[in-house]
Structures are given as C-alpha cells and as structure tokens.
Amino acid sequence: MDRPLLLHVAVLLGLTALAVNAAQSAEPPQPDSARQQALVHLVRQxxxxxxxxxxxxxxxxxxxxxxxxxxxxxxxxxxIIHGRPGTAMPGWERFLNESEAGWIVARLKQGFPPLD
Ligand code: HEC
Structure with a gap:
C-alpha cells in the first residue's frame, strides 16, 4: 500500500469511529410521525x-x-412496560417498546396531545 492510500484508509476508519460514537451518544430514537399518531390513539383510547x-x-x-x-x-x-403486579395496571410490552413508552411518558409530563 502506498502512503496516500494508507492515509485515506486511516481517515476513513477515523470517520467511521466518530460516526459510531455519535450514534451511541445520541438521544434514544423517536418514533416516526405515523407511529406517534398511533401512540396518541393508543393512549387516548x-x-x-x-x-x-x-x-x-x-x-x-x-x-x-x-x-x-x-x-x-x-x-x-x-x-407502562411491565404493569403494576397486584393492580389493574397491565404491562404493555407486547404493544410498546421502551423508547415508545419513553415518548409517551415525556408527552404525558408535558400535557398529552389531543387526538386529531
Ligand atoms: C385495565 C386498566 C388500565 C389500563 C388499560 C391502563 N392502566 Fe395504567 N394504571 C392502572 C391502575 C389501576 C394504576 C394504579 C396502580 C397502582 O395502584 O399503583 C395505573 C398506573 C399507571 C401509571 C402510574 C401512575 C401513578 O401515579 O401511579 C402510569 C404511568 C400508567 N398507569 C400509564 C398507563 C398507560 C400509558 C397506559 C396505556 C398504555 C395504561 N396505563 C393503561 C390501570 C390501567
């Protein structure tokens, strides 16, 4: 391998590492807007x-x-995910993942959006 190519590979590897780091430190993924609407319906209904x-x-x-x-x-x-054993509050793990439950919690704490 000649030097410019080596340098190129090194830069690419560096960029990949940066991208991986950025992806890991990012906020948890938000549900997309169609899923957000479905979640508003689920919570309201x-x-x-x-x-x-x-x-x-x-x-x-x-x-x-x-x-x-x-x-x-x-x-x-x-x-929300596991429910409260011994009470009527059921677990929703079959219908919601943790980031969706997190999205719902954040919205509830702000005042839950209305159905449109
Ligand atoms: C079958 C009835 C029922 C359904 C459906 C239900 N819950 Fe509950 N939920 C309860 C009850 C009863 C409690 C109180 C449990 C206790 O006594 O600690 C509770 C507690 C909670 C709490 C804790 C609040 C607090 O102040 O203790 C949250 C948050 C919550 N529910 C969210 C949800 C969400 C979000 C959904 C829909 C995805 C949902 N629940 C669906 C009955 C229900």
Missing amino acids: DCGSCHGMRLTGGLGPALTPERLAEWPDDALVAT
Whole structure:
C-alpha cells in the first residue's frame, strides 16, 4: 500500500469511529410521525379506558403533568412496560417498546396531545 492510500484508509476508519460514537451518544430514537399518531390513539383510547378519557383519572389515577411530575421517567416507563403486579395496571410490552413508552411518558409530563 502506498502512503496516500494508507492515509485515506486511516481517515476513513477515523470517520467511521466518530460516526459510531455519535450514534451511541445520541438521544434514544423517536418514533416516526405515523407511529406517534398511533401512540396518541393508543393512549387516548386504551389507556383512557382506565385513566379517564381526558386522562384525569378513572379506575386508574390521573396521568396529568402535575400528578406525574414527582415520578422519575424510568419508573413510569417500567410501569407502562411491565404493569403494576397486584393492580389493574397491565404491562404493555407486547404493544410498546421502551423508547415508545419513553415518548409517551415525556408527552404525558408535558400535557398529552389531543387526538386529531
Ligand atoms: C385495565 C386498566 C388500565 C389500563 C388499560 C391502563 N392502566 Fe395504567 N394504571 C392502572 C391502575 C389501576 C394504576 C394504579 C396502580 C397502582 O395502584 O399503583 C395505573 C398506573 C399507571 C401509571 C402510574 C401512575 C401513578 O401515579 O401511579 C402510569 C404511568 C400508567 N398507569 C400509564 C398507563 C398507560 C400509558 C397506559 C396505556 C398504555 C395504561 N396505563 C393503561 C390501570 C390501567
């Protein structure tokens, strides 16, 4: 291998390492916009059947920003994914992955978007 080619390979390897690093330190992936709409429907309809159509409480507690503020995000994600054994709160792992549950938690803490 002559020198310019070696240099080229070294630069390419360096760039690849940088790209991998950037991908690892990036925010968790956001659901795409179609999936976000599906998640809003799921929360308003399925979660709403217990937490109230306006998410202000029913069989389950209110899922309002005021009520959820005291909980760390990962505890809420775990509640959504695994449910609360011994209560009516079911686990949603068959329908949601952790980043989708994280997206829902972030939206609930801001005031959940309406159905369009
Ligand atoms: C079958 C009824 C039911 C459904 C459906 C349901 N939940 Fe729950 N949920 C509950 C109950 C009951 C609790 C309270 C459990 C307890 O006593 O700790 C709860 C608790 C929670 C909590 C913890 C809040 C707190 O203040 O304790 C979160 C967050 C939550 N649910 C989110 C969701 C989401 C998001 C969905 C839809 C993906 C959902 N729930 C669907 C019944 C339900």
